[in-house]
Amino acid sequence: MKLDILVFAVHPDDAELGCSGTILKHIALGKKVGIVDFTRGELGTRGSAEIRDEEAADSAKILGLHARENLKFRDGFFKNDEEHQLEIVKMVRKYQPEIILTNALHDRHPDHGRAGDLTNDAIFLSGLIKIETKLDGVVQAAWRPRLVLQYIQDRYIQPDIIVDITEFMDQKEKAIRAFKTQFDSPDKHAPQTYISSPEFLESVFGRAREFGKNIGAKYGEGFTSRKLLGVENLFNLK
Template sequence: MKTDILAFGAHPDDIELGCGGTIAKLVAEGKKCVIIDLTKGELGTRGSDEIRHQEATESARILGVSARENLGMKDGFLINSEEYQMQIVTMIRKYRPEIVLANAIDDRHPDHAKAAKLVSDACFLAGLRKIKTVNEGKEQEVWRPKQIFHYIQWKHIQPEFVIDISEYLEKKLEACMAFKSQFYDPSSNEPVTPIATKDFYESLTYRAQDLGRLSGVAYAEGFTSEKLIALKNFEGIVL
């Protein structure tokens, strides 16, 4: 499957929180987007990995992505190992994306920064011809994405560019709240976590609004880039 965007998240809901509006916008523009969750989020205080799987499936439907897979890596103990790298290499070669989106380069949850480096390294390795991988019984061709962009999560990281999601904020919120077990629910009897508060839910809007304020749009999501971005011209820039 040739894919435009392959989005990786350490946990189910990382992508929705970090770049759900961008994914929704790209899908609406006709881009083929696929989500890969590295872990099942089984160490999460609320819910269970089974519940999160159901929620991830519903969120994928809301966003309209072409596919969503879970690699079943160990939640809380992500390491930049050959085993994990090769799993990601196989996904990159399977979906052949032009752009990869990955976790924040630094964040509150240690899995996030680890996932950022793990995915970045795997993107490089996926382009090496002497590394052999097999998918569905067939040897895969090499593939290296053109760009790797990291979305922003809990910590305030200065973005290097933003995507205007003004028309897709509601879709982002809907996709996030598909994870009912994880976020604010006044009727829930489960323990309250930092992301299960009303304040956190409201932050999804006001953080996007603040990036929008700084960039001249209503709402935006921010990204960092692993390499300098070159523009062919000024078309597409919000002035």
């Protein structure tokens, strides 16, 4: 299946926290969108890999995704090396997206920045015809998207572009809260973590309000770009 937008996320719930409003908006516009998670989040203090699998599936239904896969890289220990790059190349070539959204290049969590660099390096390699990959025994065609953006995660980073997600903020919150073990655990004895506190989600929503304010909207999601962005018509800018 060819997708319009492919989102790479090192942990299940990264995409929900960072860009699920943008996902919802573009699906509402008739675009096909999918997520590829790198790990199962097995090093997370709360829950388990199996539960995170279920939560990711629940969130995928809320978002209306056209595809969601997990590459089962080792949480915390994956590397930006040939083995991991080629697995991502296979996904880029499989779905042939026009746009890719991926992890922040710099963040509090070391996995995020490493995943952002890994994805960007793999995307470049995916466009090289002399790198051969096979999926289900079939040689894949080279593919490189026309646009790659990084969604902003925990650290405040000045965005290069902001998407108005006002209409989709309620659904974004539902998609985030689908990860119950991380944010709304019914187990009152579960250990508290950095992201399980109410203040963490308040900061996510507060940042969405701040980004939205900058473009005259109620809520927004910010993205960075490694290249300069162009527009054909100034009237398309907000």
